[in-house]
Amino acid sequence: MNITVVGTGYVGLVTGTCLAETGNNVLCIDIDENKIELMKKGQVPIYEPHLDVIFERNIKADRLKFSTKLQDGLNHGDIIFLALPTPEDEDGSADLKYILGVADEIGKRITNYKIIIDKSTVPVGTSEKVAKAIAKHTDVDFDVVSNPEFLREGFAVDDFLKPERIVIGSDSERAIEQIKKLYKPYVRSGNPIIVMDKKSAELTKYAANAFLATKITFMNEIANFCELVGADVDKVRIGMGTDSRIGKRFLFPGIGYGGSCFPKDVKALHKSGRDSNYDFKILDAVIEVNQKQKLSLIPKVEAHFDNKLENKNIAIWGLAFKPETDDIREAPSLEIINALLKQNCLISAFDPEAMPNVKRKLGDKISFANSMYEAVKDADALIICTEWSIFRNPDFKKLKSLMSSSVIFDGRNLYDIAEMEKENFKYISVGR
Ligand SMILES: NC(=O)C1=CN([C@@H]2O[C@H](COP(=O)(O)OP(=O)(O)OC[C@H]3O[C@@H](n4cnc5c(N)ncnc54)[C@H](O)[C@@H]3O)[C@@H](O)[C@H]2O)C=CC1
Numbered sequence: 001m002n003i004t005v006v007g008t009g010y011v012g013l014v015t016g017t018c019l020a021e022t023g024n025n026v027l028c029i030d031i032d033e034n035k036i037e038l039m040k041k042g043q044v045p046i047y048e049p050h051l052d053v054i055f056e057r058n059i060k061a062d063r064l065k066f067s068t069k070l071q072d073g074l075n076h077g078d079i080i081f082l083a084l085p086t087p088e089d090e091d092g093s094a095d096l097k098y099i100l101g102v103a104d105e106i107g108k109r110i111t112n113y114k115i116i117i118d119k120s121t122v123p124v125g126t127s128e129k130v131a132k133a134i135a136k137h138t139d140v141d142f143d144v145v146s147n148p149e150f151l152r153e154g155f156a157v158d159d160f161l162k163p164e165r166i167v168i169g170s171d172s173e174r175a176i177e178q179i180k181k182l183y184k185p186y187v188r189s190g191n192p193i194i195v196m197d198k199k200s201a202e203l204t205k206y207a208a209n210a211f212l213a214t215k216i217t218f219m220n221e222i223a224n225f226c227e228l229v230g231a232d233v234d235k236v237r238i239g240m241g242t243d244s245r246i247g248k249r250f251l252f253p254g255i256g257y258g259g260s261c262f263p264k265d266v267k268a269l270h271k272s273g274r275d276s277n278y279d280f281k282i283l284d285a286v287i288e289v290n291q292k293q294k295l296s297l298i299p300k301v302e303a304h305f306d307n308k309l310e311n312k313n314i315a316i317w318g319l320a321f322k323p324e325t326d327d328i329r330e331a332p333s334l335e336i337i338n339a340l341l342k343q344n345c346l347i348s349a350f351d352p353e354a355m356p357n358v359k360r361k362l363g364d365k366i367s368f369a370n371s372m373y374e375a376v377k378d379a380d381a382l383i384i385c386t387e388w389s390i391f392r393n394p395d396f397k398k399l400k401s402l403m404s405s406s407v408i409f410d411g412r413n414l415y416d417i418a419e420m421e422k423e424n425f426k427y428i429s430v431g432r
């Protein structure tokens with residue numbers, strides 16, 4: 001099939017590349033000229049494991065192309081995916097200006113039947129708004145379909161190629177048939193393509209993200225309580241998670257959820273509730289607890305240094321909001337760094353992929369190390385913000401010899417408490 005993907009970020013580029021992988025001819029459109037230039041040269045502009053390999057393969061096979069012009073996209077695709085940003089607006093709602101702006105342009109340019117698929121995360125009723133924005137300009141027939149994306153950064157390629165489920169929101173038999181055909185190669189294992197009305201599809205996405213964010217937040221509260229009563233949250237987690245009704249996944253406490261989606265999606269669902277006179281009390285709590293959790297290591301650091309943080313050398317391991325990505329949107333590391341800078345700490349950070357993005361944001365306010373060991377040289381304390389595999393099993397003897405004081409604040413509970421005692425480290429983690 002001829003497919004156009006508008007927006008080539010984490011979702012759009014993965015969608016386009018993975019659709020090319022099953023033989024479709026894909027044209028990716030983005031307004032960011034630098035990004036398109038890079039991709040035309042064969043370079044992937046984001047870090048996402050395994051994406052480079054299939055990206056290169058499909059470019060070589062001439063199935064994956066790029067343009068900055070939406071008109072090219074309309075000439076090319078029978079199916080047009082919208083994978084555009086829906087950032088948080090000032091009042092917490094999802095800002096639809098990118099989606100509706102492109103819908104308007106599509107309306108002005110469309111000349112024959114197209115299926116327009118919304119892959120962005122959007123509030124209930126957005127498909128209708130998209131349809132209206134297009135229909136305002138034209139009598140040409142088209143269908144707007146909601147097809148929320150559930151991929152995780154760091155596993156995006158795998159999640160797209162082997163999705164647990166595909167949700168399609170549409171009442172058009174013609175569109176549903178085409179989309180089922182498009183996705184058939186990805187669900188050969190028997191995972192379902194679930195068809196429903198557009199509003200329910202749109203809400204499914206928010207409900208899933210808000211539920212996962214709530215699950216994490218619940219565990220963070222249990223962790224905080226563990227600290228007060230002397231229980232070990234890791235034992236509680238395993239004890240709970242083995243109940244199949246609860247499940248083992250997404251029970252890891254830490255320094256709060258970040259990323260480009262959970263924070264904004266929880267707020268957007270909360271705001272949608274308010275717009276319909278519904279008060280999502282549970283989401284109020286999730287938002288508040290998560291914000292506090294992101295800074296929950298700071299009082300522990302302050303207590304260790306008797307509130308005298310001035311000129312302390314602090315090493316940070318991990319800047320990305322989670323491992324296996326270079327994405328730093330809403331990363332807890334940034335909040336922690338800000339809080340430490342306010343108290344005049346000197347920070348040396350290391351992250352395997354996210355340092356260029358942080359450098360763009362913070363410039364020379366902190367220093368960036370070439371390795372995890374270089375970051376801890378002369379450090380008065382080490383703070384772990386992201387659980388990259390490389391941090392899981394460090395050479396503690398080397399660490400000790402490099403640091404000026406053997407103190408670790410671990411926001412991701414990477415190490416055994418007993419082992420750290422044996423290694424003679426002061427070790428402060430979350431909920432243990
Ligand atoms: N990042 C993720 O893991 C997931 C994101 N989503 C949702 O997917 C949507 C996209 O998210 P990301 O890919 O992370 O965003 P992103 O910010 O990484 O990428 C969006 C891209 O759209 C481009 N763009 C903006 N305006 C444009 C226009 N008028 N025409 C063409 N391109 C334009 C930008 O230049 C950028 O390259 C959001 O609604 C998000 O909530 C859903 C599931 C997973």
Ligand SMILES: O=C(O)[C@H]1O[C@H](OP(=O)(O)OP(=O)(O)OC[C@H]2O[C@@H](n3ccc(=O)[nH]c3=O)[C@H](O)[C@@H]2O)[C@H](O)[C@@H](O)[C@@H]1O
Binds near residue numbers: 121252259260
């Ligand atoms: O809509 C989206 O953008 C995506 O949001 C999340 O994916 P992602 O943000 O890439 O990453 P997750 O692995 O879900 O982690 C999100 C945050 O929760 C934190 N987390 C996750 C799991 C856990 O047990 N504990 C925990 O603190 C992570 O550190 C991270 O900051 C969802 O998992 C995807 O299904 C969804 O498509």
